[in-house]
Amino acid sequence: MQGVNIPKHVGIIMDGNGRWATARGQKRSFGHKEGSANVDKIVTHAFKRGVKALTLYAFSAENWARPKEEVDGLMKLLKDYLKKFAKKLYKSDVRLIVIGGREQLSNDLVKQIEEVEKKSENNKSAVLNIAINYGGRQEIVACVNKLIALNKEITVESISENLYTAVSGEVDLIIRTGGELRLSNFLLYQGAYSELYFTDVLWPDFNEEQFDKALSEFGQRKRRFGKV
Numbered sequence: 001m002q003g004v005n006i007p008k009h010v011g012i013i014m015d016g017n018g019r020w021a022t023a024r025g026q027k028r029s030f031g032h033k034e035g036s037a038n039v040d041k042i043v044t045h046a047f048k049r050g051v052k053a054l055t056l057y058a059f060s061a062e063n064w065a066r067p068k069e070e071v072d073g074l075m076k077l078l079k080d081y082l083k084k085f086a087k088k089l090y091k092s093d094v095r096l097i098v099i100g101g102r103e104q105l106s107n108d109l110v111k112q113i114e115e116v117e118k119k120s121e122n123n124k125s126a127v128l129n130i131a132i133n134y135g136g137r138q139e140i141v142a143c144v145n146k147l148i149a150l151n152k153e154i155t156v157e158s159i160s161e162n163l164y165t166a167v168s169g170e171v172d173l174i175i176r177t178g179g180e181l182r183l184s185n186f187l188l189y190q191g192a193y194s195e196l197y198f199t200d201v202l203w204p205d206f207n208e209e210q211f212d213k214a215l216s217e218f219g220q221r222k223r224r225f226g227k228v
């Protein structure tokens with residue numbers, strides 16, 4: 001990957017767990033388990049490549065509409081992931097931030113989130129944002145309401161500075177696995193000028209090599225930001 005322009009902030013829509021499991025005659029929950037087991041490999045690799053912020057779409061504000069059993073399973077996997085992350089924090093300099101509305105999450109999960117965030121808040125080498133109960137539209141509405149309550153002017157900058165991702169800033173590259181060509185309410189404001197990379201590979205199969213392919217493609221894109 002030498003000589004390639006590495007994006008500072010990468011977002012990943014980790015899609016395709018359900019289809020991965022169905023293709024193997026298994027329940028969707030099996031796909032979520034495999035998908036969650038794949039997270040650390042990609043996180044470690046992305047930071048090794050020099051990415052400074054990684055935002056992972058784990059559960060959307062719209063995913064509550066899934067069967068309760070599936071939702072409960074996903075919530076448990078998320079809690080387990082955060083617990084494991086907290087345990088390994090002594091060897092890591094990564095700051096973890098959970099983005100999304102907390103009101104609908106269980107007290108247990110919120111406690112776990114707060115613990116990891118607190119323990120890692122002074123970590124400096126990179127930021128890992130996990131999007132749980134996240135929606136881009138909901139985020140913008142909450143942000144604008146906050147600015148109004150604080151009697152602050154609504155500007156492009158004041159919104160950017162008050163989004164959940166204030167620390168990581170705009171997203172340079174959004175990767176979506178699983179073959180769908182849409183954003184599904186992910187980082188709508190931060191992604192105004194993101195490069196988009198779609199792959200048919202299902203999330204449990206997405207590996208380091210595929211991540212590098214996305215980076216190489218990003219390196220070849222000409223970002224103009226409206227200029228010539």
Ligand code: IPE
Nearest residue numbers: 014015016017018019058059
């Ligand atoms: C992504 O995989 C994980 C979540 C949305 C929580 P899906 O569960 O959407 O898998 P597919 O798209 O049905 O294959």
Ligand code: IPE
Nearest residue numbers: 013014015057058059060184
């Ligand atoms: C997007 O995937 C959300 C996550 C990956 C967490 P979905 O599977 O929910 O998206 P749609 O329903 O296909 O748009």
Ligand code: MG
Nearest residue numbers: 015016017178
């Ligand atoms: Mg999906």
